[in-house]
Amino acid sequence: MSSLTLPVSTLGTPRIGPRRELKTALESYWSGQSSADDLLASAAGLRAANWARQHALGITSIPSNDFSLYDHVLDTSVMVGAIPEIYGWKGGEVPLDTYFAMARGSQGHAPDPACAGHHHHDASGVPALEMTKWFDTNYHYMVPEFTSGQRFTLASTKPLDEFLEAKALGYHTRPVLLGPVSYLKLGKSQDPTLDPLTLLPALLPVYVEILRRLAANGADWVQIDEPCLVLDLDDATRQALRVAYGMFAYAQPRLKLMLTTYFGALGDNLDTAVELPIAGLHVDLVRAPEQLDAVLAKAPSGLVLSLGVINGRNIWRANLADLLDRLEPVVARRGLDHVQIAASCSLLHVPIDLEQETGLDPELKSWLAFAVQKMDELATLGRALAGGRASVAQAIGASALAATTRATSPKVHDAAVAARTAAVTAELAQRQSGFADRHALQQSVLDLPVFPTTTIGSFPQTPEVRKARAAHAKGVLAPADYEAFLRQETEAAIRWQEEIGLDVLVHGEFERNDMVQYFGEQLSGFAFTKSGWVQSYGSRYVRPPILFGDVSRPEPMTVEWWRYAQSCTEKPMKGMLTGPVTILNWSFVRDDVPRSVACRQIALAIRDEVQDLEKAGAQMIQIDEAALREGLPLRRGEWGHYLDWAVESFRLCASGVGDATQIHTHMCYSEFNDIIEAIAAMDADVISIETSRSKMELLEAFVSDRYPNDIGPGVYDIHSPRVPAVAEMTELLDKAAERLAVSQIWVNPDCGLKTRKWDEVRPALVNMVAAAKELRSRFAEAAE
Ligand code: GLN
Numbered sequence: 001m002s003s004l005t006l007p008v009s010t011l012g013t014p015r016i017g018p019r020r021e022l023k024t025a026l027e028s029y030w031s032g033q034s035s036a037d038d039l040l041a042s043a044a045g046l047r048a049a050n051w052a053r054q055h056a057l058g059i060t061s062i063p064s065n066d067f068s069l070y071d072h073v074l075d076t077s078v079m080v081g082a083i084p085e086i087y088g089w090k091g092g093e094v095p096l097d098t099y100f101a102m103a104r105g106s107q108g109h110a111p112d113p114a115c116a117g118h119h120h121h122d123a124s125g126v127p128a129l130e131m132t133k134w135f136d137t138n139y140h141y142m143v144p145e146f147t148s149g150q151r152f153t154l155a156s157t158k159p160l161d162e163f164l165e166a167k168a169l170g171y172h173t174r175p176v177l178l179g180p181v182s183y184l185k186l187g188k189s190q191d192p193t194l195d196p197l198t199l200l201p202a203l204l205p206v207y208v209e210i211l212r213r214l215a216a217n218g219a220d221w222v223q224i225d226e227p228c229l230v231l232d233l234d235d236a237t238r239q240a241l242r243v244a245y246g247m248f249a250y251a252q253p254r255l256k257l258m259l260t261t262y263f264g265a266l267g268d269n270l271d272t273a274v275e276l277p278i279a280g281l282h283v284d285l286v287r288a289p290e291q292l293d294a295v296l297a298k299a300p301s302g303l304v305l306s307l308g309v310i311n312g313r314n315i316w317r318a319n320l321a322d323l324l325d326r327l328e329p330v331v332a333r334r335g336l337d338h339v340q341i342a343a344s345c346s347l348l349h350v351p352i353d354l355e356q357e358t359g360l361d362p363e364l365k366s367w368l369a370f371a372v373q374k375m376d377e378l379a380t381l382g383r384a385l386a387g388g389r390a391s392v393a394q395a396i397g398a399s400a401l402a403a404t405t406r407a408t409s410p411k412v413h414d415a416a417v418a419a420r421t422a423a424v425t426a427e428l429a430q431r432q433s434g435f436a437d438r439h440a441l442q443q444s445v446l447d448l449p450v451f452p453t454t455t456i457g458s459f460p461q462t463p464e465v466r467k468a469r470a471a472h473a474k475g476v477l478a479p480a481d482y483e484a485f486l487r488q489e490t491e492a493a494i495r496w497q498e499e500i501g502l503d504v505l506v507h508g509e510f511e512r513n514d515m516v517q518y519f520g521e522q523l524s525g526f527a528f529t530k531s532g533w534v535q536s537y538g539s540r541y542v543r544p545p546i547l548f549g550d551v552s553r554p555e556p557m558t559v560e561w562w563r564y565a566q567s568c569t570e571k572p573m574k575g576m577l578t579g580p581v582t583i584l585n586w587s588f589v590r591d592d593v594p595r596s597v598a599c600r601q602i603a604l605a606i607r608d609e610v611q612d613l614e615k616a617g618a619q620m621i622q623i624d625e626a627a628l629r630e631g632l633p634l635r636r637g638e639w640g641h642y643l644d645w646a647v648e649s650f651r652l653c654a655s656g657v658g659d660a661t662q663i664h665t666h667m668c669y670s671e672f673n674d675i676i677e678a679i680a681a682m683d684a685d686v687i688s689i690e691t692s693r694s695k696m697e698l699l700e701a702f703v704s705d706r707y708p709n710d711i712g713p714g715v716y717d718i719h720s721p722r723v724p725a726v727a728e729m730t731e732l733l734d735k736a737a738e739r740l741a742v743s744q745i746w747v748n749p750d751c752g753l754k755t756r757k758w759d760e761v762r763p764a765l766v767n768m769v770a771a772a773k774e775l776r777s778r779f780a781e782a783a784e
Pocket residue numbers: 114456457458509515576624626666667668751752753754
């Protein structure tokens with residue numbers, strides 16, 4: 001093995017530990033079982049292990065300050081002292097409990113995982129900061145909150161502390177900072193007139209100070225992340241970048257800044273980026289391989305280019321020979337000391353180590369690379385580019401072999417699926433009649449009252465339900481006993497729904513672990529890991545399914561459960577499915593076919609299920625598309641294409657039924673103003689959405705001329721344990737009736753109830769039915 005290498009970097013590593021050590025340490029601290037010192041010692045251990053692992057694998061630009069106890073945006077807020085008043089910080093060092101109060105509220109209630117992007121108030125105590133998605137990933141960050149006249153101060157020296165910590169262990173690291181412009185743009189203010197960007201002059205001195213201290217302590221390179229550079233930017237933002245980086249170059253002329261961009265192409269921001277007085281520029285060549293030529297053409301010859309060629313967002317093994325074909329000419333042209341090789345973005349978004357997956361099919365496993373394997377790929381590329389391919393011939397050969405077997409494997413390629421997908425016609429995505437005709441027919445069959453009541457699908461996942469599932473998974477509870485238990489729970493939920501007078505019932509989803517995993521496990525083309533955890537937010541991690549091959553549905557997935565549930569009642573029982581776009585957006589997806597093609601395959605599989613439910617007698621089928629909106633591309637110009645195939649996929653799965661079958665959908669948000677045409681084009685007979693927290697304001701998008709179909713604007717905020725009173729819900733329904741036709745309105749909570757307790761759900765739904773009845777009687781009087 002040659003020691004000659006180009007500089008190689010991960011840009012950042014997973015923080016959670018291969019055995020979820022961080023989660024264990026956090027939860028033990030939060031529950032009072034261990035001390036702050038214990039927590040900090042565990043965290044230091046994870047950092048040391050990360051540095052050691054990268055060093056051993058041949059990473060040369062090892063990051064520090066990529067670690068976080070909770071979230072790196074929150075860390076940045078704490079670093080610059082942007083701590084809202086309610087957290088009671090009086091200056092000085094920021095206490096750990098203040099940090100966690102910002103992260104999760106002071107009562108120890110974690111933000112609700114079901115729907116991000118809102119404040120999560122607790123009746124007493126301090127609410128957490130708002131949380132929302134980090135660009136187009138499934139990682140969520142804590143939104144910085146600014147006031148007008150916001151002051152900044154260096155309140156935490158975490159970047160320096162961790163640089164010194166690594167140095168003491170013998171690692172010379174490249175500290176990572178979230179750049180000031182992206183940081184401000186990720187934040188918001190209660191004061192709508194405050195543009196966070198105007199706070200830049202106040203913020204910059206804090207950054208200058210931390211850079212000064214890093215330089216004074218021996219840092220030569222600092223990585224500054226400005227992912228905002230892949231977004232549509234206005235001139236003010238571009239100017240802000242010039243001001244910020246101009247100031248850094250002036251204040252610290254010898255410190256080399258690697259400005260990192262990721263999650264897309266620089267596009268129309270390329271000129272701005274290459275003109276900044278920086279030493280290095282990182283570009284994402286996985287998401288935007290096509291930008292390489294433009295970057296090479298425009299980058300000044302003195303600029304070090306960091307080429308992000310190993311996918312930090314997905315789990316596929318790279319084809320090293322292919323990459324070298326692209327990289328060698330670049331190195332030849334720019335010189336060994338002006339090129340670095342890196343992951344496309346931080347490895348935060350992939351699981352840690354494939355070697356832990358002892359249960360995966362060995363062939364599939366040979367096609368994958370998690371963070372540790374990606375580090376190895378990076379090091380191999382660095383050596384091949386500096387020392388020649390021969391120095392790493394074996395690794396290159398192994399990766400080529402994996403690429404070949406994957407490209408031809410019957411596990412991946414199913415001719416029947418390919419033929420079926422290719423044969424899709426426009427008619428397949430078209431209901432037999434338009435909404436008005438369907439509506440009339442459905443109404444005559446279903447005979448529902450006005451303001452019909454229903455719920456979104458799940459009922460509380462009680463400790464008993466979770467215990468039974470775990471026992472069944474361990475093999476301690478026999479399948480027949482588990483099944484009997486689930487039937488009992490389902491029947492009880494149905495009896496109770498009948499008792500309180502709901503019009504359209506659900507079976508409660510007690511048999512489901514997760515709304516995507518449940519389907520992925522029954523579809524071919526998906527695989528599941530044992531330890532492939534990825535941080536979703538704070539101490540919440542998810543194990544996304546791996547979509548590796550053509551998708552088909554070997555057998556009905558939900559029909560037996562639906563049949564059982566319907567057999568318990570005379571009332572209509574909704575079939576309950578997860579939609580293709582949501583299954584796609586919450587999985588690691590194939591990189592060998594376009595997302596649109598994979599989505600269409602899933603849509604056809606779900607379509608089979610929809611048709612089987614109809615055959616079994618279901619009159620209503622709900623297809624949840626919780627993640628449709630969050631899949632929107634970062635650049636506006638790409639929205640149309642995404643929405644076209646996403647909507648087509650939904651229609652494809654929903655349109656195989658007769659006019660009398662009522663298709664419902666549900667989405668966990670309601671900010672649809674900018675995409676309402678696409679939502680309307682889905683043509684679901686009924687859509688249920690969130691709106692209770694915005695007091696129906698968000699319904700504006702759905703005013704009848706823009707959205708003719710039925711709508712259930714959530715009247716009960718399931719993200720809070722509070723039980724809404726009847727009057728609160730009638731008030732919301734009145735507001736809805738001002739905007740929508742009465743015949744359009746359904747009455748339902750704003751999301752599934754699985755995270756709530758029965759003690760909360762019972763009185764809330766009793767009140768919800770009473771509210772609907774009150775509106776009904778008022779409406780009947782008005783009609784007389
Ligand atoms: N049917 C699902 C449930 O009720 C929907 C969940 C969601 O939209 N996040 O749990």
